[in-house]
Every structure is written in C-alpha cells, then in structure tokens.
Amino acid sequence: QVQLVESGGGLVQAGGSLRLPCAASGRAFSTYGMGWFGRAPGKEREFVAAISWNGGSTSYADSVKGRFTVSRDNAKKTVYLQMNSLKPEDTAVYFCAGGFSAYSHTERSYDYWGQGTQVTVSS
Secondary structure (H helix, E strand, O other): OOEEEEOOOEEEEOOOOEEEEEEEEOOOHHHEEEEEEEEOOOOOEEEEEEEOOOOOOEEEOOOOOOOEEEEEEOOOOEEEEEEOOOOHHHOEEEEEEEEEOOOOOOHHHOOEEOOOEEEEEEO
16 A cells, blocks of 8 residues: 655645645555646646656656656655746646556556645746
C-alpha cells in the first residue's frame, strides 16, 4: 500500500513558478512509476507529466512541455513537479499518482492517488 500526499500549491501570478512535492509512504516506492494529473475548473482530470520508476524517462503533455519538469528522489520517496512560466490556464487541482512500473498518460495505469493540491494562477 502506498499513500501519496501533495503539497506546494497556492496562488501565483502569471509568469511565476511553483514546485509541487508529492511524498509517498510505504515500501517499494522506487518500483513505482509516477504521474501528475491536473483537473481544471469544470473540466475532466488530464495528464500533465509522468516519470518512470528510476527517473530515466519522462513524458509531458504538449501544453506544459518546456515549462514543467518532473523529477523524483527515491531515497526521499518524493516526486516533484517544477512549474515555471505559469499561465492562468494552468489553474487546476494537481494530483500525483503511482503505479507499479507505470509510465503512462492514462489514469487507469495508476493504482494510488493523492488528494490533490490547488494551484491558482492569476493574470
């Protein structure tokens, strides 16, 4: 069993930056691929970024490529989403998710989910 807790959300002006940590509890974190998903107001949850179990591979939604970076520290059992050059359209609740050997854009590939953290970008 893995529990995930996101933090680091808040209100930021357009062009600003935030870093979202997602801390995991439980064993075997280093075998889990991790993903970040965002749910904008009135919209379905969508893929943002993914990172493989060893951090060797990363993938991004087109809308965040070049602005967001996903990374992980397996010793600290934490995955990060660095968000730069934020835009008002990035406003969303951001969720981290984990799954054994997962590396996917689809929600069903992930078994564990955090509660989410709100990011609001003002214009």
